[in-house]
Every structure is written in structure tokens, then in C-alpha cells.
């Protein structure tokens with residue numbers, strides 16, 4: 449157990465280790481304001497790993513520094529400063545630093561690091577370019593604001609995992625329908641819908657008829673920086689009259705029903721069918737990872753699953769009215785909310801016919817899409833385009849390493865307003881907790 453724990457922490461800190469072995473000190477800040485931009489210069493102890501992005505409502509610029517700490521007090525701008533009204537900071541994930549610049553209006557930010565010269569040491573330079581004001585038309589400014597949002601705010605990535613593939617056909621229908629084929633068709637239709645939605649992007653985990661082992665499917669989603677993992681299946685049961693859709697999330701402590709347990713065992717066997725057996729040690733490690741960091745994504749998984757299930761109800765029979773839980777290996781991603789959709793029972797003759805029908809495949813894809821979009825309309829991460837489209841983004845799921853003060857800084861609201869909106873009596877928050885964020889707080 450101890451060994452695995454150590455390995456886990458090593459894995460977590462690897463990206464930081466590779467790029468910045470030592471803690472970066474932000475020692476001072478200087479800034480200058482030119483007619484078209486303001487330049488912020490942070491004196492830092494070494495070249496920092498950093499990320500700069502914009503948030504809206506109100507306009508803010510966020511500078512995230514890995515493995516960094518603040519060793520100065522920021523000098524605040526005067527009231528009449530044309531670009532920004534204040535600059536704040538909070539620590540994140542224990543060792544990282546987040547700096548938030550409160551802006552008067554949106555800017556085009558540019559950042560770079562500079563090597564020491566005879567006057568200064570390492571520096572991080574962030575230029576805040578004011579956007580063109582064109583009083584005559586007003587149009588130019590508007591266009592450029594829109595452009596910036598599209599450039600800076602990222603797309604939400606949905607990893608779509610069509611079950612089985614290649615030498616693993618999955619479940620078989622009486623008429624010879626293969627699960628791997630019908631779920632691939634549904635997955636492609638879903639991907640098309642997601643790609644059409646501004647602010648969302650689909651990544652197909654398998655792009656054709658070949659097998660990918662279950663853990664590799666998770667890795668593909670992680671490499672694509674997926675915000676959500678959706679695994680699509682259509683299963684069989686020994687009784688032909690069994691029918692309807694189910695939506696599953698991961699359970700480590702046993703399945704919610706006998707049938708769910710049976711199904712999970714069957715899906716997990718895919719690796720044996722696909723030609724690769726599950727690795728025992730990997731499983732132990734996975735369970736440690738789950739213990740430590742899955743609470744937040746479990747909460748999110750339940751939310752998405754509930755919404756997808758609701759939309760399936762409107763197009764047909766549900767096998768289970770509630771979100772089901774079982775130990776599906778493919779859902780064992782510690783950091784990505786993951787759901788598994790059993791679209792229908794291929795063993796039921798009516799449903800086998802539906803699964804082969806392109807129109808019905810489209811309906812099933814649409815049910816998943818509506819559930820997923822509905823979820824992200826409420827929970828779009830702050831740095832995404834979708835969050836800026838659906839401005840009423842007022843909920844936040846606590847993830848590892850976050851603090852109440854950090855969240856207040858992130859959204860530019862007071863801690864007091866968050867506490868009162870959520871009836872919190874202390875500053876204690878827990879991973880997976882959902883907080884309402886009053887954007888005007």
C-alpha cells in the first residue's frame with residue numbers, strides 16, 4: 449500500500465518536476481502603461497512554468513504559475529489606471545500560485561519569460577493589450593472582443609468511447625448485429641453533434657474497428673485533456689424480454705444490482721476477449737488513485753449520468769429509472785468524470801432492430817448529447833468558451849487542493865458572498881462539494 453501511495457504522489461508531481469524542480473519565488477512586480485498596453489513584469493527566481501488566460505463577467509486575467517510562491521506585496525494601480533483595477537493572488541494545489549488581474553475591459557494578453565541580463569534576473573512579462581476602440585463604428589471593437597474570447601477560452605472536450613472493437617465484437621443480437629458496430633455508429637453521430645456545438649469538441653477514443661484495452665481508453669481521454677468520458681454500449685442478457693437503457697457510473701463498493709454486477713463483469717472481460725489481460729498490480733494502483741482523488745469526478749459523473757438518463761426516458765423505455773453503479777474498469781479514471789451508457793439490449797429483438805436503425809441511432813446520440821450539454825451549461829469550467837456563452841455559470845465543484853479563498857479569487861467574488869450563498873458556517877470545504885457562486889457577489 450505504502451509503495452503505491454508513494455508512486456501515486458510521484459506521478460502527480462512529475463510534470464512539475466520535469467519542468468521546474470525548484471520552487472519559483474515571485475519577488476516583485478513592476479508595471480508600465482503604454483498608450484495601447486500595460487506591461488507587467490514579475491521578477492522571479494527562475495524561469496517559471498506558467499499559463500495565462502482570460503475570464504469574463506467580470507473581466508479578469510489569470511496567471512497560473514507552477515511550483516511558485518509569492519514573496520512580495522503587489523502595488524495596486526491607481527483608480528484612474530486605464531487597464532486594471534487591482535491584482536490579487538492565491539495559492540493553489542499547495543505549491544502553485546494563481547495571480548488574478550482585475551481588468552476594466554477585456555484585453556489581448558501576451559506573455560513571455562526573459563533570461564537574466566546585467567540589470568535583472570529571470571522575469572515573467574505579461575503584456576495587456578487594450579482592444580481597439582473605434583467610436584465611429586463601434587463594430588471593430590465588438591468583433592475583436594469576440595475574437596479574443598474564442599482564442600482564449602478553451603473548448604470542452606468530450607471523449608467518446610465506442611465499446612469493444614476489432615477482435616472483440618461485444619454482445620451479439622439474434623440477427624447477427626454486433627455491439628461494436630452499432631455503438632460505433634451512435635458514437636460517430638454523437639461526435640458530430642458535439643463538434644457542431646460551439647465551445648465543445650469530441651474526441652473518438654477508437655476511430656475505427658480495432659480493439660483498445662480498457663485502461664488505454666482512459667489514457668487516450670486523458671491525453672486529449674477530456675472534461676468528460678462517455679462509454680457507449682449495447683448489451684445482451686440471457687432473457688430476451690429484458691430491454692431498455694441504463695446509465696452507469698463507477699462503484700468501487702459493489703454494484704447496485706445483481707444485473708449490474710453481471711454486466712460489469714462481462715464488460716470488464718473485454719480485455720480478455722480483446723487479447724490483453726488486466727494487470728493485477730495496475731488494479732491495486734488504480735484503487736489507491738480512486739481513494740485519493742475521485743470524489744470530485746464521482747459527483748460530476750452522477751450529475752451527467754442523471755441528465756443523460758432523463759433524456760433517454762423521453763425516447764423510450766428505461767431499463768433502470770435511476771443511475772446505476774457498477775465496477776466498470778473503463779470508468780476508473782480518477783480525474784475525469786466518466787459515465788457508461790447501455791443504450792439498449794441487443795438481445796431484445798425490438799431493440800436489436802432499433803439499434804440497427806440510423807434514425808433511432810440518431811435519437812440515442814441526441815439523448816446523450818442533450819444530457820451532456822445540459823450538464824456543461826451548469827458546470828462549464830471557468831476557462832471555457834461554453835462558460836462565456838452560458839454566462840449563468842454559477843456552480844463550482846471543489847477539486848483537490850482548492851480553498852475557499854482561492855475560489856473567491858478565481859471568480860472575483862468575496863468569500864463572504866460565497867459563504868452566505870451556501871450557508872457555510874466555516875471556511876472548510878470538501879472535495880466534490882458543489883458551491884453556488886454568486887457572480888455579482
Ligand SMILES: [Zn+2]
Nearest residue numbers: 611618681682
Ligand atoms: Zn459492451
